[in-house]
Every structure is written in C-alpha cells, then in structure tokens.
Amino acid sequence: MGSTIFEERDRQIHRKGDEPFSMDCDMPSLAGAVSQRACVFCGSRVVLYPIADALHLVHGPIGCAAYTWDIRGALSSGPELHRLSFSTDLQEKDVIFGGEKKLYQALIELINRHSPKGAFVYSTCIVGIIGDDLGAVCRRVSEETGIPVIPVQSEGFKGNKRAGYNAACKALFELVGTGVIDDISPVSINILGDFNLAGEIWIIREYFERMGVQVVANITGDGRIDDIKRSHGASLNVVQCSGSTIDLAIMMERQYGIPFMRVSYFGVEDMAESLYRVANFFSDGDTDIMDRTRELVRNELAQLYPLLEKYRKDLMGKKAAIYVGGAFKAFSLVKAFRLIGMDVALVGSQTGTEEDYRELYDITDPGTIIVDDSNPLELSSFLQEKDVDIFVGGVKERPIAYKLGVGFCDHNHERKEALEGFVGMLNFAREVHSTVMSPVWRFSPRRISQHSSYELSLKAV
Amino acid sequence: MLDMTPKEVSERSALRINPAKTCQPIGAMYASLGIHRCLPHSHGSQGCCSYHRSHLTRHYKEPVVASTSSFTEGAAVFGGGPNLRQSLNNIFQVYNPDVVAVHTTCLSETIGDDIPSVVRKAREDGIIPDGKFVIHANTPSYVGSNVTGFSNMVKAMIDYLSSREFGSSKDVNVIPGYVDPADMREIKRMLGELNVSGIVFPDTSDVLDLPMTGSYEMFPKGGTTIEQIMKTGSSGLTISLGAFASEAGGASLESKCGVPFKVLDLPVGVHATDMFVKSILEITGEIRPPASMIDDRGRVMDLMTDMQGYLYGKKVALYGDPDQVIAMTDFLVSMGMRPVYVITGTPGKRFEDRVNRILGNDSSNCLVKASADLFYLHQLIKNGPVDLIIGNTYGKYIARAEDIPFVRYGFPILDRVGHGFFPTFGYRGAMRILTSIINTLLDRVDRDAPEERFELVM
Ligand code: SF4
Ligand code: SF4
Numbered sequence: 024m025g026s027t028i029f030e031e032r033d034r035q036i037h038r039k040g041d042e043p044f045s046m047d048c049d050m051p052s053l054a055g056a057v058s059q060r061a062c063v064f065c066g067s068r069v070v071l072y073p074i075a076d077a078l079h080l081v082h083g084p085i086g087c088a089a090y091t092w093d094i095r096g097a098l099s100s101g102p103e104l105h106r107l108s109f110s111t112d113l114q115e116k117d118v119i120f121g122g123e124k125k126l127y128q129a130l131i132e133l134i135n136r137h138s139p140k141g142a143f144v145y146s147t148c149i150v151g152i153i154g155d156d157l158g159a160v161c162r163r164v165s166e167e168t169g170i171p172v173i174p175v176q177s178e179g180f181k182g183n184k185r186a187g188y189n190a191a192c193k194a195l196f197e198l199v200g201t202g203v204i205d206d207i208s209p210v211s212i213n214i215l216g217d218f219n220l221a222g223e224i225w226i227i228r229e230y231f232e233r234m235g236v237q238v239v240a241n242i243t244g245d246g247r248i249d250d251i252k253r254s255h256g257a258s259l260n261v262v263q264c265s266g267s268t269i270d271l272a273i274m275m276e277r278q279y280g281i282p283f284m285r286v287s288y289f290g291v292e293d294m295a296e297s298l299y300r301v302a303n304f305f306s307d308g309d310t311d312i313m314d315r316t317r318e319l320v321r322n323e324l325a326q327l328y329p330l331l332e333k334y335r336k337d338l339m340g341k342k343a344a345i346y347v348g349g350a351f352k353a354f355s356l357v358k359a360f361r362l363i364g365m366d367v368a369l370v371g372s373q374t375g376t377e378e379d380y381r382e383l384y385d386i387t388d389p390g391t392i393i394v395d396d397s398n399p400l401e402l403s404s405f406l407q408e409k410d411v412d413i414f415v416g417g418v419k420e421r422p423i424a425y426k427l428g429v430g431f432c433d434h435n436h437e438r439k440e441a442l443e444g445f446v447g448m449l450n451f452a453r454e455v456h457s458t459v460m461s462p463v464w465r466f467s468p469r470r471i472s473q474h475s476s477y478e479l480s481l482k483a484v
Numbered sequence: 485m486l487d488m489t490p491k492e493v494s495e496r497s498a499l500r501i502n503p504a505k506t507c508q509p510i511g512a513m514y515a516s517l518g519i520h521r522c523l524p525h526s527h528g529s530q531g532c533c534s535y536h537r538s539h540l541t542r543h544y545k546e547p548v549v550a551s552t553s554s555f556t557e558g559a560a561v562f563g564g565g566p567n568l569r570q571s572l573n574n575i576f577q578v579y580n581p582d583v584v585a586v587h588t589t590c591l592s593e594t595i596g597d598d599i600p601s602v603v604r605k606a607r608e609d610g611i612i613p614d615g616k617f618v619i620h621a622n623t624p625s626y627v628g629s630n631v632t633g634f635s636n637m638v639k640a641m642i643d644y645l646s647s648r649e650f651g652s653s654k655d656v657n658v659i660p661g662y663v664d665p666a667d668m669r670e671i672k673r674m675l676g677e678l679n680v681s682g683i684v685f686p687d688t689s690d691v692l693d694l695p696m697t698g699s700y701e702m703f704p705k706g707g708t709t710i711e712q713i714m715k716t717g718s719s720g721l722t723i724s725l726g727a728f729a730s731e732a733g734g735a736s737l738e739s740k741c742g743v744p745f746k747v748l749d750l751p752v753g754v755h756a757t758d759m760f761v762k763s764i765l766e767i768t769g770e771i772r773p774p775a776s777m778i779d780d781r782g783r784v785m786d787l788m789t790d791m792q793g794y795l796y797g798k799k800v801a802l803y804g805d806p807d808q809v810i811a812m813t814d815f816l817v818s819m820g821m822r823p824v825y826v827i828t829g830t831p832g833k834r835f836e837d838r839v840n841r842i843l844g845n846d847s848s849n850c851l852v853k854a855s856a857d858l859f860y861l862h863q864l865i866k867n868g869p870v871d872l873i874i875g876n877t878y879g880k881y882i883a884r885a886e887d888i889p890f891v892r893y894g895f896p897i898l899d900r901v902g903h904g905f906f907p908t909f910g911y912r913g914a915m916r917i918l919t920s921i922i923n924t925l926l927d928r929v930d931r932d933a934p935e936e937r938f939e940l941v942m
Contacts, residue, residue: 054567058554083590084625086507087506088500090539115659129498134916179529179532181557419541419547
C-alpha cells in the first residue's frame with residue numbers, strides 16, 4: 024500500500040488481527056483527499072426525497088438540484104411529484120441582493136400548479152452564506168397556502184451526510200403531531216429508515232400487515248405527508264439503518280413517548296429477528312401475534328432455502344469487499360455473505376461511528392480490513408491485495424471494480440433489485456451469483472494466467 | 485403519472501424546472517481531466533465534488549477522481565485559504581500529480597477566496613514542489629453553466645501554461661470543445677490523416693475511455709501533457725471548436741502569445757466537417773484531403789441520399805449544450821429536417837442569433853431559446869408535436885409522455901452506451917448520428933405500421 028495511504032488516515036483503517044481495536048471516525052475528510060463522501064444537503068435530500076406528494080424545492084444555484092434530479096429509485100405507488108427537479112437557479116444578482124423574493128415566487132407558483140400536500144425547501148451552501156431567512160419565507164407561504172412549508176437547513180458545509188440526516192429529521196418532526204390519530208390501532212408502527220428503493224418497503228409492509236400490525240406511516244419510502252402528520256399515533260417506531268432517521272425516532276420518543284427499536288431487513292437472520300422483535304413488543308396485547316409471525320417466517324424460509332442452496336454451492340469460499348454509505352448496512356451485508364458461503368475481506372463505510380466499527384470488528388473474520396471514509400486509490404489497492412470476487416458499493420465504486428476485473432453489486436440508491444426481506448435475500452444471492460459467475464471475468468487480465476500464451480502476451484503490454 | 489407538465493405556457497422568472505444545463509464546476513473538472521496527470525481540485529465543500537464526480541462517472545462509466553478542500557463551517561466563516569493550502573500539501577505528498585487544476589464552487593466564490601495568492605504563498609513555502617503546477621479557474625455556478633466552466637478552465641490552461649518559448653509555428657492547436665473522449669480521439673485521427681501536427685487540448689481520450697487492464701490508475705496514460713500545452717503559444721493557428729466552450733481559450737492565446745485563432749462550429753455533420761477539413765488544408769497547402777477521407781465523406785453522402793425520403797420535413801425538438809445544439813441544427817437542416825424547437829439551458833443571446841442564422845428563412849417557424857429548461861420544452865411539444873426529440877438523457881420523460889422517438893445526443897447520457905466509443909465528429913461521426921436517427925425513425929414506422937403495411941424491406 025505504501026504511498027497510497029495518507030499517514031493521517033492510518034487511524035481510520037484497521038486490519039483485524041492488528042489489535043487492539045481502535046478507530047477514529049466521524050471526522051471531517053482531510054482537505055485535499057479524494058473522499059467518496061457527500062454533503063449535508065445530499066443527506067437531507069436522500070431522506071426526504073421519497074415523500075412523493077411533497078414539493079421538493081432546492082434553493083440554490085442550479086447544480087445542487089441538477090445532480091439530484093431523479094437519481095434515486097425511490098418508488099411511489101401514487102403521486103410522483105418528487106421526481107421533478109425544482110430549483111430557484113440563483114443568479115449573480117440574487118447572490119448579491121438575496122434570494123428570498125425569488126424563493127417566495129417559486130413556491131407560490133409551484134404550490135398553485137401542483138397542489139402538493141406539503142413542501143420542503145432545501146438550503147444549500149450559498150444560501151447559508153447570503154443569509155436568506157428561509158424560515159420566514161416558508162412561514163409566510165405556509166400561512167398563505169395552508170399547507171406545511173418546511174425549511175430544511177442543509178447547507179453543505181455544516182458537516183457530512185449524517186448532519187443532513189439530522190436536518191431532515193428536524194424537518195420531518197415539524198410535520199409529526201399535526202394529523203388526526205383517532206382510527207389508529209394499538210398494534211401499530213411507523214416504518215422508519217426505508218426508502219422504497221426498488222419497491223422494498225412494499226415487501227416489508229406486507230410482512231407487517233400479515234402479522235396483523237397496522238403501518239401508520241412510511242418514513243420515508245413511498246411516503247405521504249398526511250401519514251407522517253399522524254405518525255405520532257403509532258405505538259412503536261421501527262427504525263432501519265444506522266444514521267438516517269434515528270434522530271427522528273429519538274425526538275418522537277421524547278415528545279410523544281413512542282418507543283423505538285433498531286432493525287435491519289437485509290439478510291435472513293436480521294429480517295426474521297426484526298419481525299420477531301416487533302411481534303414480541305405487541306405480544307402482551309395480541310397473544311397470537313407471535314404465532315402468526317413464526318408461521319410467516321417459516322413459510323418464507325421454506326420457500327427461500329432450497330432456492331438459495333444452488334447459489335451457495337457456486338459461491339462457497341469466494342471473497343467479497345463492502346464499501347457502503349452507512350455502517351448498519353454493512354453489518355447485514357457481512358451476515359448475508361456468510362449465509363451464501365462467502366468470506367468478507369474488506370468492509371467500510373463513509374459515515375460509520377466508532378461503535379459501528381467496533382461491532383463490525385466483532386462480527387468479521389481475522390484479516391478483514393475495516394475502513395472509514397476511504398478513497399479510490401485505497402479501495403483499489405485493498406481489492407487487489409485481497410483478490411476479491413465481488414465489490415459491493417455505490418456509483419463511484421462501480422467503475423473501479425470493473426477496471427480491476429472484479430464483479431460488482433450496487434447496494435446504494437441505484438440498485439434495481441429489491442434486496443430487503445426474504446425475497447430480497449434471494450435477489451441478492453442471484454445478483455451476486457450472476458456477477459461473480461459471469462464468464463466475462465475470464466477475459467480480465469487478473470484471470471489470464473490460466474489461459475494461453477497469446478493472452479499472457481497481452482498482459483505483458 | 486410522470487407527466488405533470490401543463491399545456492399552458494406561463495411566464496416563469498423565479499423558477500427552474502427540469503434544467504437543460506448544470507453548474508460550472510463540473511465543466512471545469514471535465515476539462516482538467518484532459519490534462520495528463522492532472523488532479524482536478526474542487527475548492528468548496530465536499531458535496532459538490534462528490535456530485536460532479538458521480539455525474540461524470542454515470543456518463544463516462546469510468547472512475548473520476550478529484551480532490552476537495554472539504555469546507556467546514558469554519559472555512560465558510562473565515563475563508564477557505566487554509567483548507568486550500570492544506571489540500572495542496574496533502575495532494576502533492578500523497579497523490580503526486582503533475583498539475584493540480586483548482587476550480588471554485590458557489591461557496592468559495594461567495595466567500596471570495598483569493599486563490600492566486602494562496603497558491604503563490606504555497607509555492608514560496610515549498611508546498612508545491614519544483615516542476616509541479618497549480619492552475620485555477622473561477623467557476624461560480626450562478627453565472628453561465630457547465631459549458632462556461634469548461635471554457636474558463638481551458639482559458640486557465642492557457643493563461644497559466646502557454647508560452648512562446650517552445651513549440652513550432654507548424655503546429656495547429658485544436659480546442660475540441662466540451663465533447664466526449666471519442667470525439668477528441670477522432671479529431672486527433674483526422675489530423676493524422678490530414679498529415680498535420682496538432683495539439684489537441686484538453687484531451688480526455690485515454691483518460692475517460694480506458695480499456696480494461698486489470699489495474700486502476702489514478703492518472704491514466706491520456707491527456708494533453710504540460711509540455712504540449714506550453715507549446716501552444718508558438719503554434720501557427722488555434723482552431724476553437726464551438727464558440728461557447730472554446731472561443732475564450734483561443735482568444736486568450738491570441739492575446740497572450742499572438743497565435744491567431746478561428747472559431748468553427750463543432751464538426752458535426754458534413755458541412756461543419758468540411759469547414760474543419762478546409763481550415764486544415766489551408767495550413768498544409770494541400771488541395772484536397774486524402775482519398776480515405778474523401779471516401780468517408782462519400783459514404784455519408786451515400787447514406788444521406790439513400791434515406792432522404794425518411795428524413796425530409798421531419799419536425800425535430802433539439803436541446804442541450806449550445807455548441808452541440810448549434811452544430812446539430814446545421815446538420816439537421818442540411819438533411820431537410822425541420823428543427824422546430826431549439827433550446828439550451830445556457831444563457832446567451834448569441835446562441836439564439838446563431839441558430840436563427842442557420843435556419844434562415846425557416847427561422848420564423850422555429851422557436852429558439854437560450855436560458856430555457858425542459859419543462860418549457862415539454863410545454864411547447866404539447867402545443868405542437870414533433871416527430872423526433874434529440875438531446876441528453878433527461879429528454880426521456882418527454883419522449884415517453886408524448887410517445888415521440890428519441891435520439892440521445894450530448895451530455896449527459898446516463899442510460900445508454902455507445903457514446904463512449906463512437907464519435908459524433910467528422911464524416912464517421914456523421915454516419916453514426918445519421919444511423920441512429922434513421923434507425924430510430926424506422927423502428928417507429930415498424931411499431932406503428934398496420935399489419936398490411938408492415939414491410940420487410942425499407
Ligand atoms: S453549489 Fe454550486 S458548484 Fe456546488 S453543486 Fe451546487 S451549483 Fe454546483
Ligand atoms: S453547494 Fe453545498 S449543498 Fe450544494 S452540493 Fe455543494 S456542498 Fe452540497
């Protein structure tokens with residue numbers, strides 16, 4: 024590795040076995056680093072974007088809006104207003120004289136045209152500097168139009184993606200508690216931290232409904248403003264993913280006394296465990312719920328296991344590398360790879376906490392590299408060192424894997440297959456299998472040694 | 485339903501919906517990648533840099549590296565000078581590029597960081613090693629567009645690096661415009677075919693269209709070298725392809741080093757390619773291009789004449805970056821097609837004037853507009869349908885909503901492949917554009933033909 028690693032980054036990389044475990048994280052990226060990280064705005068946008076009947080207006084220059092135009096496969100079963108790109112497209116004169124008037128006009132025009140159920144107004148870096156009073160404009164528009172218009176304080180420089188999650192949660196919290204909750208069953212939950220990528224929340228909702236649990240609000244996948252407004256009527260918040268919506272759950276617990284539990288829907292163990300824990304929570308009032316849940320899990324597994332077996336046979340002993348946004352996702356991925364017989368050689372995230380990495384350390388095998396806030400050079404040197412068969416990451420990681428001749432699975436917002444739930448595990452296995460077993464790698468230079476002298480001569484060039 | 489565009493067109497002054505442009509820094513980042521062993525550096529918060537890299541990666545399907553000053557709240561309040569200084573220090577120690585090309589973002593522009601003085605100080609203090617370079621361009625996104633950013637960075641290359649000390653007046657400089665690596669490669673190939681020694685800059689071929697080698701190189705083999713850029717100051721002529729992306733660079737080189745420059749449209753289509761080839765012949769003194777090139781031209785003509793029946797009078801909606809759109813308008817008109825809406829997101833009355841001139845008498849039947857967006861274009865199409873839409877990936881929503889054939893062209897293309905390999909420039913590029921237009925129209929004829937009119941031979 025040598026010069027590909029910043030000295031200062033040493034403390035954000037750990038090789039299990041080096042002992043004792045300690046890691047610095049949640050630090051701002053080093054100035055000058057080719058970081059894979061994004062900004063506060065990105066975090067907020069990711070969390071709020073799936074609310075399909077809301078207006079999402081980016082207050083700032085054009086780029087921030089252009090790059091977040093419909094890039095996430097957060098599906099909606101109804102309205103699709105979230106998929107349009109609205110921006111105030113700030114110009115030089117706005118930067119000098121302020122953009123409040125423009126913002127006001129844009130909001131009024133959009134609300135009149137699309138009659139959304141609510142609006143989110145995202146602040147970008149520049150708005151933080153020119154000092155527009157987002158709150159005041161939003162309040163005024165809200166009064167005039169009668170819908171909630173909520174400022175999202177997501178100036179990019181105020182931290183990394185996690186700070187953006189927090190800003191999004193604060194924005195959501197303004198909605199919570201403003202709706203009617205009369206008809207909500209005591210056996211009810213909100214689903215937090217699922218964004219309905221490739222339709223995943225539909226799978227999860229269906230499980231809960233089969234268990235007899237009412238889902239009040241999806242937060243935020245296939246989300247609706249009115250559901251979120253009355254989400255304080257639910258008895259439990261079920262929170263997936265480490266960072267993105269946990270702050271909302273904490274705020275709702277404080278204000279409304281709604282307890283929350285952290286779950287993961289990814290991988291067989293975690294999925295089943297999540298359902299059981301929810302069932303357990305309600306089992307005092309609903310004595311049959313545990314039985315129904317067991318039945319559900321049994322049925323799903325009975326279907327799943329035989330199908331998984333054929334992938335497992337092929338994949339046994341192959342090696343995987345994981346680099347994802349949040350560490351929580353990484354836990355589940357480690358377990359999921361194990362289930363299909365694969366070894367994890369590298370695992371890292373953009374935004375994990377010390378606690379997250381400690382947990383990763385506990386569940387990984389010796390020799391596994393654990394890394395925080397990595398960059399392409401580091402990642403590629405690790406991938407080569409560990410000679411992995413598949414890399415799981417996001418858009419910026421994909422071409423690196425392919426250049427090295429390594430299979431790839433998108434576990435980020437560009438994924439096309441639902442990976443959650445029992446059926447998601449099957450999709451995951453199928454996707455991993457198809458990329459790892461694809462014959463195309465046969466032509467890649469790192470596999471060429473097994474081939475003809477002609478091919479070897481190509482490698483020498 | 486994805487179609488939320490009302491038919492009635494209303495005046496919008498405060499709002500941009502579904503933009504037909506993006507911001508300056510991404511253009512600057514792209515231009516920087518066309519210098520050999522250059523690390524683009526985004527002086528701002530890390531979000532912008534991450535977005536630009538992801539966006540470029542989605543279009544080129546290649547890893548894109550760039551570093552960032554990683555502004556925090558402190559930098560936003562007290563200025564980003566120290567971040568830039570620390571960045572340069574880290575960059576040269578770890579990544580060791582030959583050049584760092586700094587561009588600003590809205591944030592650092594608004595704060596008003598003085599990049600040259602930070603760089604000067606870093607040089608004095610030995611942070612920038614001898615023989616290494618740092619150049620910079622100001623790229624506020626609240627002015628212009630991605631094209632402006634590209635243009636500004638090309639100008640920066642000249643302002644910082646060009647000189648009259650090296651090089652030869654026999655060389656011709658070509659600034660290829662904000663185009664794909666395949667087009668830059670095609671320009672180089674044509675220069676070779678025409679037997680002229682040229683310096684193409686920036687040049688992202690072999691940077692963003694790399695073969696799979698089994699290894700990842702942070703600085704791939706391609707890109708115009710610093711030596712070449714230095715030499716541009718002695719060349720006999722600069723050809724700036726595309727006024728919006730390349731004129732500023734040509735003009736700057738003329739005023740700095742006295743190299744005359746000539747602005748041509750992007751060589752898209754037969755006529756514009758003719759103009760490019762003629763300009764080169766004027767330098768070499770040859771009367772005609774080599775036979776191989778004449779044959780290429782003949783093949784395009786052959787295709788155009790064979791298929792003109794399917795093209796004549798077809799109404800087209802065209803949008804994208806101004807240089808691409810201008811050149812394509814000319815190509816379409818030359819085939820008897822009728823551009824009826826011609827739009828760019830980039831501001832500039834010049835765009836409207838140029839397109840109207842190409843359209844000539846037909847301009848009264850065409851709506852030409854700069855600073856427009858795709859929401860507006862969709863409204864126009866709802867009020868007067870077209871036979872074909874040509875533009876970047878974002879047009880697919882309109883194409884689907886209105887059920888109109890769609891040819892992808894320009895930046896970005898996020899949902900198809902091919903642009904990475906096949907040029908749009910030159911006679912060969914014209915063949916590619918033409919085949920995709922014709923095949924797209926023919927697919928539609930097949931799809932819509934009633935059984936009795938469904939034909940084998942077309
Ligand atoms: S802040 Fe400016 S530079 Fe950054 S993404 Fe937004 S528009 Fe582009
Ligand atoms: S300007 Fe700020 S908010 Fe916009 S992308 Fe850049 S870092 Fe993020």
